[in-house]
Amino acid sequence: MELYEAIRRRRSIRKYKPDMVPRETIARLLEEAMWAPSGLNWQPWEFMVITGPKKDELAASYGRITEFGFPPAGQRSPAQENFIRWAKTLGGAPVAIVALTPAYGDPSVRKMNLESVSAAFAYLLLAATAEGLGTCWMTGPLRNEKEIRRILEIPDDKEIVAITPIGYPDEEPAPPPRKDQQGKIQWIGF
Ligand SMILES: Cc1cc2nc3c(=O)[nH]c(=O)nc-3n(C[C@H](O)[C@H](O)[C@H](O)COP(=O)(O)O)c2cc1C
Structure with a gap:
């Protein structure tokens, strides 16, 4: 799929078919995600890929x-x-x-790491779209971060950046409208 098409076609999917996504497919998507730019080329990301009872516990916690x-x-x-x-x-x-990303360092380093991991996460979502897979970037579950740390045994020296389900979409939501460029872009020197 062409990049611009993937950008426009990616949707937050909230209904999935139960079919398992092959592990090799997920590994390929993560390989693409790791081609994202990163501050100082630190590549400060870690990904947990979860299925089975732990995934169900994660969902129950968000519920x-x-x-x-x-x-x-x-x-x-x-x-x-x-x-x-x-x-x-x-x-x-x-x-x-x-x-995940390291949770230590001064605020500028933490910001840099968060931005790097966010870039990789966006790449992941676009690569998933190109594979015909659905995703939904989520930070809502982090309102119960303590429980997620417990369920997935994530230590305090790692920051949880974002979570997404991944699977074959069982819905085709209409694209939520985007705001227009008015007031969002300053053109300087044009
Ligand atoms: C940082 C971030 C956090 C989000 N958190 C949630 C979430 O907790 N739950 C959810 O259902 N969607 C979440 N979303 C998805 C947004 O609701 C969605 O991207 C937005 O409505 C636009 O729809 P689209 O992704 O289909 O274009 C999140 C998206 C981003 C980028």
């Missing part, structure tokens, strides 16, 4: 924190019910990927 922020059952809108269903199961995705 709990999502439910906590919504009205009690019976008083929720259909959209809120849908969102909770997605959160509790990660949309039925067979695999989740968690990106």
Whole structure:
């Protein structure tokens, strides 16, 4: 798939087919992600690729924190019910990927590392799109970061940057509209 097409076609997918994604495919996507630029070429990323009961625990944790922020059952809108269903199961995705970076260093180093890992994560999502796979960049589960650290045994010297389910899409959501360039871009010297 051509790059511009992948950029436009990538969507946040919140409903997946149960089919397993081959390990070699995920390894290939991560290989592409690791071609992202990184500050000082430190390549400060680590990825956890999770399936099975640990992935289910991760989803359950996101489900709990999502439910906590919504009205009690019976008083929720259909959209809120849908969102909770997605959160509790990660949309039925067979695999989740968690990106980590070192959690130490002065603020400028931490910022540099976060930016580097974010670049790699964006590459990962685009490569997944090119493979016909769905993803959804998520930071919401980090509202319950302590629990995620416990579930995945992530030590405090690693920062959790982002999480995505990955799997074959079982929906084709319409692209959420983008804001126009007005007020977003300053052209200087043109
Ligand atoms: C930093 C970041 C955090 C996000 N966190 C969540 C999340 O916790 N849960 C979720 O369902 N979507 C999350 N999203 C997905 C956004 O809602 C989505 O990208 C946005 O609505 C645009 O839709 P699109 O990705 O289909 O273009 C996140 C996206 C980004 C970049």
